[in-house]
Each structure stands twice: as C-alpha cells, then as structure tokens.
Amino acid sequence: MLYKLAAGLLISAFMATTAFGQTISVEGEVTTPLKLSVADIAKMKKTEVTAADRDGKTHRYSGVPVTDILQQAGVTLGAQLRGENMAKYLLVKSGDGYEVLFSLAELDAAFTDRVVILADQVDGKPLPDGKGPFRIVVPGEKKPARWIWEVTTMTVRFAKD
Amino acid sequence: MKKCWWLIWSGVLALSFLSGRVSYAPQPYVLEYPASFGHRINTPADNPLTKEGVYLGRLLFYEKQLSAGNKISCGTCHEQQRAFTDGKTFSTGVDDVPTDRNAMSLVNLLWVRNFFWDGRAPGLELQAITPLTAPHEMGQPLEVAAQKLQQSTLYPGLFNAAFGSDQISGDRITKALAQFERTLISADSRYDQYLEGRYQPDSAALRGLQLFSTAPAPEKKIRGANCTHCHGGPKFYIELYHNNGLDSLPRDAGREKQTGVAADRGRFRVPTLRNIALTAPYMHDGRFNSLEEVLDHYSEHIVSSASLSPVLRQTSNEAGGNSLRLTKREQKDIIAFLHLLTDSSFINNPNFSNPFN
Numbered sequence: 001m002l003y004k005l006a007a008g009l010l011i012s013a014f015m016a017t018t019a020f021g022q023t024i025s026v027e028g029e030v031t032t033p034l035k036l037s038v039a040d041i042a043k044m045k046k047t048e049v050t051a052a053d054r055d056g057k058t059h060r061y062s063g064v065p066v067t068d069i070l071q072q073a074g075v076t077l078g079a080q081l082r083g084e085n086m087a088k089y090l091l092v093k094s095g096d097g098y099e100v101l102f103s104l105a106e107l108d109a110a111f112t113d114r115v116v117i118l119a120d121q122v123d124g125k126p127l128p129d130g131k132g133p134f135r136i137v138v139p140g141e142k143k144p145a146r147w148i149w150e151v152t153t154m155t156v157r158f159a160k161d
Numbered sequence: 162m163k164k165c166w167w168l169i170w171s172g173v174l175a176l177s178f179l180s181g182r183v184s185y186a187p188q189p190y191v192l193e194y195p196a197s198f199g200h201r202i203n204t205p206a207d208n209p210l211t212k213e214g215v216y217l218g219r220l221l222f223y224e225k226q227l228s229a230g231n232k233i234s235c236g237t238c239h240e241q242q243r244a245f246t247d248g249k250t251f252s253t254g255v256d257d258v259p260t261d262r263n264a265m266s267l268v269n270l271l272w273v274r275n276f277f278w279d280g281r282a283p284g285l286e287l288q289a290i291t292p293l294t295a296p297h298e299m300g301q302p303l304e305v306a307a308q309k310l311q312q313s314t315l316y317p318g319l320f321n322a323a324f325g326s327d328q329i330s331g332d333r334i335t336k337a338l339a340q341f342e343r344t345l346i347s348a349d350s351r352y353d354q355y356l357e358g359r360y361q362p363d364s365a366a367l368r369g370l371q372l373f374s375t376a377p378a379p380e381k382k383i384r385g386a387n388c389t390h391c392h393g394g395p396k397f398y399i400e401l402y403h404n405n406g407l408d409s410l411p412r413d414a415g416r417e418k419q420t421g422v423a424a425d426r427g428r429f430r431v432p433t434l435r436n437i438a439l440t441a442p443y444m445h446d447g448r449f450n451s452l453e454e455v456l457d458h459y460s461e462h463i464v465s466s467a468s469l470s471p472v473l474r475q476t477s478n479e480a481g482g483n484s485l486r487l488t489k490r491e492q493k494d495i496i497a498f499l500h501l502l503t504d505s506s507f508i509n510n511p512n513f514s515n516p517f518n
Binding site for chain 1: 280399400401402403420422424425428430467468469470471474
C-alpha cells in the first residue's frame with residue numbers, strides 16, 4: 001500500500017516535470033482516433049516484461065501492451081488481421097523526431113508470443129529524463145533500436161506499393 | 162554586362178516563344194542524386210520541378226527587388242562559396258537589426274521535411290515567406306514584391322514560361338524559389354569520391370571517420386565519438402531534434418517555443434555536416450568560430466539539463482564521464498574527416514551561381 005502510494009507520488013512528480021502537456025495520439029487506419037493522457041494510460045491493465053537494454057543489462061519494464069492500445073482504437077487485429085490488412089503497419093514517433101515501424105502481424109498475439117509494451121516504468125521507477133514518459137520495449141530483440149523513447153504518436157497505415 | 166544582355170534576351174525569347182503557342186509546355190527538370198540518399202523527397206504535387214521554374218527561382222534567389230529598398234537578396238545571407246551561409250554569427254537584413262539565429266546552409270533540402278533550426282516550417286514554399294517578409298530580413302510584403310516584378314521587363318515572360326501566365330504573385334514567387342532550392346544537391350565531396358573508390362583519404366581522416374561512426378564503450382576499450390547517431394547516413398543528418406548540451410538554461414528555447422513541451426527546451430534540428438568546413442560560425446547562435454571549438458564542446462563541455470539528449474548522457478570514452486573526453490589527436494582526426502565533406506563542385510556549380518554577376 002505504502003509502496004503504491006510512493007510510486008503514485010513519484011509518478012505524479014514526474015508528470016509535473018517532464019510529461020506536462022504530453023499525450024499519445026493514435027491515428028490513421030483506426031475506427032476511433034485516440035489522444036491518451038498519462039492518466040488514461042495509468043488506468044489501463046499493466047504487463048511486465050524483462051529485456052536487455054543497450055547497457056547489456058536485463059531490466060524489468062512495466063507498461064501497457066501496444067496491442068491493447070491498438071484494440072481500443074479499433075485497429076484490425078486478431079481475427080481481422082488477414083487479407084489486405086496484412087499490408088498494414090504501425091509507425092511510432094518520438095518527440096525528438098525519431099520514427100520506427102512494426103508490421104501489425106509482428107505485434108499481434110495470434111502471430112507471436114512476444115508482447116511489445118508501451119512502458120512507463122523501469123525496475124519499478126519512472127523512466128529517466130529524456131526517455132519518458134513512455135517508451136516502447138521490444139523483448140527479445142538483439143538491438144534496442146526500436147525501443148523508441150518519448151513516444152508521441154502511433155499511426156496505422158496501409159503500405160502504399 | 163554580357164550576362165545581363167543574355168538574360169534579357171532569354172526573357173524576350175521565352176515571351177515570343179510562348180505568345181506564338183496556345184498551350185504552355187514547360188520541360189520537366191530531372192533531379193540527379195545518389196540512390197543512397199533515398200527517395201523520401203519532398204516536392205508538392207502542385208509544384209513539380211520544371212527547367213523554366215528552376216531557372217526563374219535562381220534569378221529570384223539573387224533578386225534584390227524582393228527586398229524593401231532593393232537592398233539584399235536571399236544570396237546576401239546564403240552565399241554559394243560558403244555553402245549558402247554568410248560567415249556571420251547573426252545575419253543582418255534590410256533594417257540592420259541582427260537576426261535571432263545563425264543563417265543555415267542550403268544543401269540537400271529536397272529531403273528535409275521541416276525547415277529552420279526549430280523545424281517550424283513544413284515545406285520550402287512556406288519557408289520562403291519568412292525571409293521575404295520578416296522585418297530583419299527582406300522586410301517587404303509579398304504583394305509589393307509581386308508588383309515590382311510585374312512592372313519589370315524581365316519577369317512577366319519568365320513567369321509565363323514557368324507557370325503558364327505572366328501573372329506574378331507571392332505564391333508563384335515562393336514556388337519558383339522552392340524549385341531552385343530543391344536542386345541544391347551536394348553529393349560529390351571527397352568523401353563521396355572515396356566511397357566510389359576515386360579518392361584515398363590520408364590516415365588521419367580515416368581514423369576520424371572511424372571515431373565519427375563509433376559509439377564509445379570504455380568498459381570494452383572501444384573509443385569513439387558517436388556523431389553518426391545524429392549526424393549519420395549519406396546526408397550527414399537525421400531529421401531529429403536534440404539538445405546537444407550547449408546550456409543548462411538556454412537563452413533561445415528552440416523547439417520548446419513551437420511545441421510548449423518542456424522536454425523540447427534547447428532542442429534544435431540536427432544540421433547536416435556536409436560542407437561543414439565552409440559554414441562557420443557554428444550552432445543556432447553561431448557561438449563557435451571553428452570546428453576545433455565544436456570538438457572541444459562535445460569532448461569536454463556537455464552541459465547537463467532535464468532536456469539534454471539521452472544520446473549524450475553518460476556517453477564518454479572515460480568510465481563515468483559526462484562528455485566524450487577525446488584526446489587532442491582524436492579531435493584533430495575527426496576534423497580532418499569533416500574536411501572531406503567539402504564539395505567543391507557544389508560551391509562552384511555554375512547553375513547555382515548569381516546570374517546577375
């Protein structure tokens with residue numbers, strides 16, 4: 001209980017400094033475009049994954065499965081992920097301008113056991129300055145180049161060619 | 162003088178050519194660039210490049226009538242010999258009041274998506290409105306610029322050739338300028354020639370390249386400068402915004418002014434390092450006069466703050482160091498490499514030069 005309270009306080013202090021005014025937009029090929037605030041994401045169900053960052057050390061990351069967010073926006077996953085929807089991708093953007101791409105199939109639980117999360121904590125603490133409030137964590141990937149930090153936008157699109 | 166006659170003559174030629182024709186048929190301008198630059202280029206559908214448009218844009222780039230009092234042109238602050246910069250900390254326009262930021266190099270803009278040090282202009286056509294009208298730059302409303310050109314003997318025919326009627330407007334002026342700027346491609350430096358096997362750099366420059374492209378890892382005894390993380394790829398920039406540790410409390414908040422987000426404080430767009438030896442002074446406020454000072458900054462003086470780039474935190478050749486801690490010789494080697502990025506065919510390309518000289 002106390003621990004939870006402390007964590008809550010920590011998170012709100014953090015929100016007051018770095019995360020102020022920041023939201024994550026979910027847009028593109030969605031039925032419901034979303035603008036998620038830190039508070040919105042705090043209400044969602046959390047998952048924990050362990051994975052090694054660039055420092056080579058294994059850390060515990062906690063956050064929301066990316067597919068839960070996509071599902072909330074009405075992205076074609078699960079039974080709908082077939083046919084032309086197989087040509088859809090998710091582009092994730094950072095506040096610093098960096099962009100990384102995932103095909104929908106490499107995120108979907110019907111295709112893979114790997115759970116890609118939108119993390120807001122590492123080893124029980126908020127992400128450090130510059131990397132938060134939210135960072136994508138891709139367990140099992142050898143190089144963390146897709147662990148994009150300071151996520152601001154998630155866009156689903158059809159590949160054009 | 163000879164050139165001037167030739168200009169008028171080509172204007173007249175364009176006029177007579179077009180008045181004798183019903184349809185207007187400008188010739189497409191074919192851009193040439195290395196495949197390694199990628200095709201993520203930005204030309205709006207309503208402003209395709211044509212030979213006529215690019216030529217007109219070049220004249221306009223050097224046209225002083227586009228400024229209040231006919232004092233300066235774009236070329237005053239963007240000189241070809243300096244890779245389209247002006248060698249000043251801050252530039253001065255028609256009112257002699259210094260600009261807020263250092264003049265940027267105009268190179269490989271075809272791939273840039275958001276212009277200016279803070280990325281506030283999403284497109285070259287839109288970008289051009291700022292220097293044309295800003296009081297400390299050319300200081301003249303677009304309508305006035307258009308009227309002046311309309312009354313000239315030279316321009317109506319050239320606008321006709323480029324856009325299909327001799328009507329001159331602010332919109333067409335910015336379109337032609339943007340067309341010319343998209344042709345400013347630099348891809349023939351000695352580094353490019355080295356990649357093609359046409360040039361052999363000396364060992365200092367090769368050591369510099371190695372450091373430039375390597376992330377330091379003191380625990381594994383790997384020395385590096387990690388410059389490619391931000392200034393990487395064939396174009397020597399990635400379109401990212403970072404705070405590279407110049408100040409703890411920046412006088413110019415940079416991208417934060419655009420977004421209002423605290424994480425953007427002191428963040429600026431990563432500039433290209435192509436032709437970097439020609440474009441001193443350096444940084445958005447021109448605070449460094451030489452590449453030696455730039456390397457000294459990254460090596461010894463990274464200032465920490467809440468918005469300092471994570472890429473520059475704890476990135477050092479010394480365990481626990483807060484700056485790169487390169488040796489003097491390593492800094493010299495990196496500078497030797499940076500000199501390979503000077504493209505003399507770009508700064509001497511006659512198609513980019515002032516046609517009025």
